[in-house]
Amino acid sequence: MNQYGSALNYAFYVGHNGIRREVMGGAQRRPTPTELDQMRDMVRDGMEMGAVGFSTGLMYEPGMFSGIDEVVELTKEVAPFNGVYDSHTRNPVFEMMASESEAIEVGRRAGVPAKLAHLKAVGLINRGKIGDVIQLVEASNRLGQQVVSDQYPYDGAATANLTDLIILPETGVGAASREAVLQALSDGGIASNSFAAVREASEKGIGGGFSWIKAVGYGSMRIVDAPDDPSLVGKNLFLLSQERGQSPFELVVSLIRENENPVLLTLGAIEEQDVRELLVQPWNMISSDGAYADAIYQEFKHPRSTGSFPRVLGYYVREEKVLTLEEAVRKMTSFPASFLGLSDRGVLSPGFAADITVFDKNRIIDKSTWTDPGAYSEGVVHVIVNGKFVLRNEQVTGQTPGEWVKPNR
Structure with missing residues (x-):
């Protein structure tokens, strides 16, 4: 100062x-x-x-x-x-x-x-x-x-892009971009080893470390901006996953794939x-x-x-x-x-x-x-x-x- x-x-x-x-x-x-x-x-x-x-x-x-x-x-x-x-x-x-x-x-x-x-x-x-x-x-x-x-x-509460929820096992850090997430998951669908590994890291953290999903849960996440699909705004991730018949993490990955522009969340719906x-x-x-x-x-x-x-x-x-x-x-x-x-x-x-x-x-x-x-x-x-x-x-x-x-x- x-x-x-x-x-x-x-x-x-x-x-x-x-x-x-x-x-x-x-x-x-x-x-x-x-x-x-x-x-x-x-x-x-x-x-x-x-x-x-x-x-x-x-x-x-x-x-x-x-x-x-x-x-x-x-x-x-x-x-x-x-x-x-x-x-x-x-x-x-x-x-x-x-x-x-x-x-x-x-x-x-x-x-x-x-x-x-x-x-x-x-x-x-x-x-x-x-x-x-x-x-x-x-x-x-x-x-x-x-x-x-x-x-x-x-x-x-805190805000983030959907991609900020993703932790890549090989780097131990959140994905920097949509492209990085899609590349990490490019070798298969939801049953693939890659998908399972990314889900494990994203939902539980690596080595007991921090993860937004672990910290606040899908039920605390609400979409506040979705330029490619405005109908998503106001949706709670957990409730939306139930509507779509997906697990919450499957929903996150699907939304990243479906939306080229960033989907913005509040990580603490109040x-x-x-x-x-x-x-x-x-x-x-x-x-x-x-x-x-x-x-x-x-x-x-x-x-x-x-x-x-x-x-x-x-x-x-x-x-x-x-x-x-x-x-x-x-x-x-x-x-x-x-x-x-x-x-x-x-x-x-x-x-x-x-x-x-x-x-x-x-x-x-x-x-x-x-x-x-x-x-x-x-x-x-x-x-x-x-x-x-x-x-x-x-x-x-x-x-x-x-x-x-x-x-x-």
Whole structure:
């Protein structure tokens, strides 16, 4: 940031996956006492540098190979700094309650507040179950263990092309293109050894590694764009496979063969009612779970990166009246700032940092979609970061006053 500048402020967590890979590589085992001490030291070093807490991505490699005791021991290192624990939980589709409970248990045992990252109820098997998680969080808060969550306001999670579901056994990585998939399956039909090997790798991962199909299941996948066959849009892969009399993997391969243009999926179909039920919880803040880069880098795959906050203010506040404007703003500003220990930010008050967004409450709305996820929102008039305009009269100024912001605990 010092070298290139930034229009935005950034706060940082110490990331579990990064330090585990640094110390243990991709090892699928518990750490030795020496390795655990090395990771403890790295967490402590990060906190001394100004991190806000410790984060885990237990759904992904190599964090998926860790146990709760390892995570607790590392999280304890943030307690003397009044840091927090933030977790993308371990198995939020097939073991939703157990996974959210694990994150809460880590916070309790480590003696720090816990945050459930981009909380949601994903897939057919979890429809209507967000209420169970809400009860779990509220019970923990009543007992004195602070638990919060963040949420992006969409009915679908991560996005991918159909081909991203395919893992080729010989390379151990997802197929880069439709052509690569078709080439790998070119020596026979669904009974061929090639088909069986690709299916095994794609559905189970290689050597216990990550696989989208294993992680979220076909019942969580919904088609959001299919230029060659628009009738596919909105179809759940599992239900569509039943309609067509195919196994889900056979359906995936068939759709890749039948569609020359990419078929886009959300890998986490969410019920709209569940989105709304969570959105109103006072301990739930707004997030994007996304990133943004300038116009030379347009690798957007989800509308949340540019649309999350305007969508809440325009759609859920103004149009649907799910939230009041004041509560929505709190969930975007003072609440997350307070949770992260940024005590001089998040409120318009003398002595606080001048981080200000001016928007037209009658006009603000997201414009990003599944097919145009990088589209700018409307109605954001000015953005001031550390007292300087980075957006003025709806035009980017080019100024880069962003800083690494550190907690004041």
